[in-house]
Amino acid sequence: MKTDSFDVLVIGGGPAGLCACAELSRCGIKVLLVDEGPVLGGQLVKQTHKFFGSREHYAGVRGIEIPDKLQEEIDEKLITVYSSSTVVGIYPPNNNVLIYRDQKKVEEHSFKYIIIATGASENMILFENNDLPGIYGAGAVQTLMNQYGIIPGKNMLMVGAGNIGLIVSYQLLQAGCRVKKLIEAAPSIGGYLVHASKIIRMGIPVQTSTTILKAIGTEKVEGAITVKLDENWNQIEGTEEEIEVDTICLSVGLAPSYKLAVHAGCKQIFIRELGGMIPWRNSSQETSVNGIYIAGDACGVEEASSAMIEGRLAGLNIAKCMKRLSEKACNEKIDDNLISLDKLRSGPFGERIVEGIRKLEGKSYE
Amino acid sequence: MLPKTADIVIIGGGINGTSLAYYLAKKGIKNIVILEKNFVCSGATGRCGAGIRQQWGTPENTSLAMEAVKLFETLSEELDWDIEYEQCGYLIPAFTDEFADQFSKNVRMQKKLGLDVSYLTPQEAKDIVPDLCVDNVRAATYCSTDGGGNPLLTTYAYAHRAKELGVKIHTKTEVTDITVSGGNITSVVTDKGTISTPMIFNAAGGHSQEIAAMVDIDLPINSYRHQILVTEPVEHFFDPMIISFDYNIYFRQVKHGSILMGCSDTSEKPGYDTTSTLDFIKDITTRSIKIMPKLKKLNVLRQWAGLYNVTPDAMPIIGDVADVGGYFQAVGFSGHGYMLGPKVATLMAELIADGKRDEIIDRLSLERFKSGNITVDSSVC
Numbered sequence: 001m002k003t004d005s006f007d008v009l010v011i012g013g014g015p016a017g018l019c020a021c022a023e024l025s026r027c028g029i030k031v032l033l034v035d036e037g038p039v040l041g042g043q044l045v046k047q048t049h050k051f052f053g054s055r056e057h058y059a060g061v062r063g064i065e066i067p068d069k070l071q072e073e074i075d076e077k078l079i080t081v082y083s084s085s086t087v088v089g090i091y092p093p094n095n096n097v098l099i100y101r102d103q104k105k106v107e108e109h110s111f112k113y114i115i116i117a118t119g120a121s122e123n124m125i126l127f128e129n130n131d132l133p134g135i136y137g138a139g140a141v142q143t144l145m146n147q148y149g150i151i152p153g154k155n156m157l158m159v160g161a162g163n164i165g166l167i168v169s170y171q172l173l174q175a176g177c178r179v180k181k182l183i184e185a186a187p188s189i190g191g192y193l194v195h196a197s198k199i200i201r202m203g204i205p206v207q208t209s210t211t212i213l214k215a216i217g218t219e220k221v222e223g224a225i226t227v228k229l230d231e232n233w234n235q236i237e238g239t240e241e242e243i244e245v246d247t248i249c250l251s252v253g254l255a256p257s258y259k260l261a262v263h264a265g266c267k268q269i270f271i272r273e274l275g276g277m278i279p280w281r282n283s284s285q286e287t288s289v290n291g292i293y294i295a296g297d298a299c300g301v302e303e304a305s306s307a308m309i310e311g312r313l314a315g316l317n318i319a320k321c322m323k324r325l326s327e328k329a330c331n332e333k334i335d336d337n338l339i340s341l342d343k344l345r346s347g348p349f350g351e352r353i354v355e356g357i358r359k360l361e362g363k364s365y366e
Numbered sequence: 367m368l369p370k371t372a373d374i375v376i377i378g379g380g381i382n383g384t385s386l387a388y389y390l391a392k393k394g395i396k397n398i399v400i401l402e403k404n405f406v407c408s409g410a411t412g413r414c415g416a417g418i419r420q421q422w423g424t425p426e427n428t429s430l431a432m433e434a435v436k437l438f439e440t441l442s443e444e445l446d447w448d449i450e451y452e453q454c455g456y457l458i459p460a461f462t463d464e465f466a467d468q469f470s471k472n473v474r475m476q477k478k479l480g481l482d483v484s485y486l487t488p489q490e491a492k493d494i495v496p497d498l499c500v501d502n503v504r505a506a507t508y509c510s511t512d513g514g515g516n517p518l519l520t521t522y523a524y525a526h527r528a529k530e531l532g533v534k535i536h537t538k539t540e541v542t543d544i545t546v547s548g549g550n551i552t553s554v555v556t557d558k559g560t561i562s563t564p565m566i567f568n569a570a571g572g573h574s575q576e577i578a579a580m581v582d583i584d585l586p587i588n589s590y591r592h593q594i595l596v597t598e599p600v601e602h603f604f605d606p607m608i609i610s611f612d613y614n615i616y617f618r619q620v621k622h623g624s625i626l627m628g629c630s631d632t633s634e635k636p637g638y639d640t641t642s643t644l645d646f647i648k649d650i651t652t653r654s655i656k657i658m659p660k661l662k663k664l665n666v667l668r669q670w671a672g673l674y675n676v677t678p679d680a681m682p683i684i685g686d687v688a689d690v691g692g693y694f695q696a697v698g699f700s701g702h703g704y705m706l707g708p709k710v711a712t713l714m715a716e717l718i719a720d721g722k723r724d725e726i727i728d729r730l731s732l733e734r735f736k737s738g739n740i741t742v743d744s745s746v747c
Contacts, residue, residue, distance in 0.1 A: 089644065
């Protein structure tokens with residue numbers, strides 16, 4: 001067993017993980033940050049749009065600029081970063097962790113404190129031929145375009161009108177692609193009006209109560225058939241429409257990536273509003289396993305802004321346990337962040353999350 | 367809703383429970399109920415190494431396994447369900463003279479029972495699996511009709527066909543007690559209600575001894591954690607299941623290309639813990655690459671654990687018992703329940719439905735432990 005000079009392991013260098021590192025390093029705590037990507041920032045590194053809300057939530061700042069701002073908060077001397085590395089397992093009872101470092105060698109470590117900030121993964125939906133080349137998750141398209149400068153195709157069908165579907169549609173236009181249609185199974189657009197207006201102004205036809213029936217093509221996508229849905233979400237026969245596209249982009253929701261938490265023995269509960277099965281956690285972001293914390297989309301799909309605050313809360317609560325900051329100072333900072341989180345969730349889009357959190361806090365994991 | 371009465375209650379929804387239900391229903395037995403505390407195939411069957419072999423160390427295990435293979439050969443057809451059964455062979459190298467001697471005795475016994483098995487030189491073993499490292503191999507045995515199947519598909523197929531024949535399967539239903547009156551089974555108590563029944567069949571796998579204890583039967587059985595891992599799928603490069611008793615390990619490349627490997631940890635204590643350990647991954651990967659160095663390049667996808675339900679002689683305990691009327695069991699398979707279960711189920715169905723008692727039932731009854739004169743099958747890992 002490797003003896004470690006790290007106090008805390010943070011898994012995932014996205015908004016939640018970076019903010020956790022910032023708070024921990026501010027308290028003089030040594031952190032090992034493991035991230036699977038070549039650069040830190042998680043999903044932020046491809047978010048070219050400006051954030052909303054208030055200044056404390058990075059309003060007006062483009063997502064791609066935030067990782068640098070957060071890294072400025074972190075004391076370099078106190079943080080060790082393993083990028084392009086994967087945590088493959090957390091083994092109870094001693095939190096032994098296996099890390100596949102640089103995609104080359106396996107290292108074993110043991111930690112008293114771990115923050116799981118692994119984000120979420122894209123959902124897939126069922127339709128005929130959904131495994132044809134040319135079918136992408138919207139997040140994958142964003143990564144290809146905004147991070148690696150690769151356009152996935154020329155003519156797109158976007159499935160799903162949540163914020164990601166709307167934003168990626170706009171970014172596809174910016175990249176010179178044609179979004180031939182945006183379909184949404186629900187009767188109304190799910191994302192923010194400001195994003196929706198932008199793409200409607202650009203002339204992208206949006207069809208609600210519509211889903212994808214099948215992808216056409218043998219070697220790759222050559223088209224798609226869409227179908228209208230009635231108020232009970234049943235397909236309406238005779239409303240099938242064929243559309244000629246070379247790329248189908250799916251933006252049908254996210255699911256928390258919490259497999260490591262399950263492996264570590266964290267108890268799970270089902271809360272629909274937070275994305276389905278999630279690890280149980282308390283208001284300190286601590287799971288049912290002592291010393292293992294979770295923050296961001298990994299414990300309930302929300303937004304980058306709330307992930308950042310949850311990351312800070314996890315970091316501060318660990319600092320409190322480690323007594324690296326006076327209890328009073330810790331509590332003050334924790335309260336500030338809790339208030340900030342409440343503010344963020346106070347709008348109409350936060351209602352679902354607030355309801356989810358209310359259910360979570362009412363439940364014990366036993 | 368749990369039925370109020372049943373003609374027989376089967377406890378356990380693994381390979382033993384579902385196959386027995388199917389064979390009983392086929393014989394026209396009505397009102398069969400399976401009680402499963404979790405979901406079908408959630409226990410040992412769904413977590414097993416999926417091998418089906420006949421090269422055993424005792425005549426009982428060998429002849430039972432030979433009968434089982436006959437059954438597996440036509441099982442996909444019988445159940446009209448592809449259970450991914452394949453006869454890819456089992457290659458068992460011996461790395462010490464002690465095992466080489468033991469294997470030659472085993473082969474003699476197995477041949478006497480009619481098994482087509484060969485005793486090979488290291489080079490002959492390498493001809494079958496070119497990537498096998500034979501540097502320290504003394505000899506090997508090989509049987510081409512050994513192989514494997516998909517335990518999940520097999521169990522689902524049995525459960526599905528049993529349901530079609532009227533069997534009721536109640537999952538998420540845990541047996542908490544069994545009542546006996548005048549020496550006979552009268553009912554089964556569960557967390558969802560009570561069922562009156564004159565017969566029960568203990569097919570509870572890793573928890574069989576707990577069920578037996580409810581009717582005051584003390585089974586000489588312990589459960590042990592057994593861990594398995596699966597690698598990423600790669601292009602097919604070897605056919606047989608390879609087992610080594612020296613290294614206490616087995617592995618096989620399954621149909622879709624992954625390598626499944628497992629081993630028993632001899633330091634494991636009896637218990638019901640099925641969490642995965644890091645030591646297992648470290649141990650088994652170290653050991654397996656000594657036998658097949660090429661495995662070194664593979665990534666591990668997943669690991670999991672299940673329970674071996676182990677008897678003192680590594681042979682199952684089957685049949686009825688003298689003291690409790692209406693109690694039947696097929697337990698203590700010691701890590702080979704998937705491969706032997708379906709055959710045992712046909713024998714048990716004959717016993718329960720027709721009163722026909724195959725001689726192997728007596729040889730594998732609980733009574734054998736009373737004499738204290740048992741032969742242990744050492745061909746287990």
